[in-house]
Amino acid sequence: MSVFGKGSRNHFDVDRFEVDDTFGFRISVDGDYFTVAGMSLGDLVTINKHIAEAIRKGRRNAL
Numbered sequence: 001m002s003v004f005g006k007g008s009r010n011h012f013d014v015d016r017f018e019v020d021d022t023f024g025f026r027i028s029v030d031g032d033y034f035t036v037a038g039m040s041l042g043d044l045v046t047i048n049k050h051i052a053e054a055i056r057k058g059r060r061n062a063l
Helices: 041-062
Strands: 013-018 022-029 032-039
Touching: 013 032, 022 041
Parallel strands: none
Antiparallel strands: 013 022, 022 032
């Protein structure tokens, strides 16, 4: 079951923060709220690459 499913109140956003022109995540899961800020666009690209690799590995293992 997905943590961010349609029936869930959990959510996440990726934002650009106007104050210092950086990027970050805002995540709400099970009533807890997290903000990770101060990332560059390059940081987001690196995180995206790691997430994509984990998805590829998961798909290979599921077959």
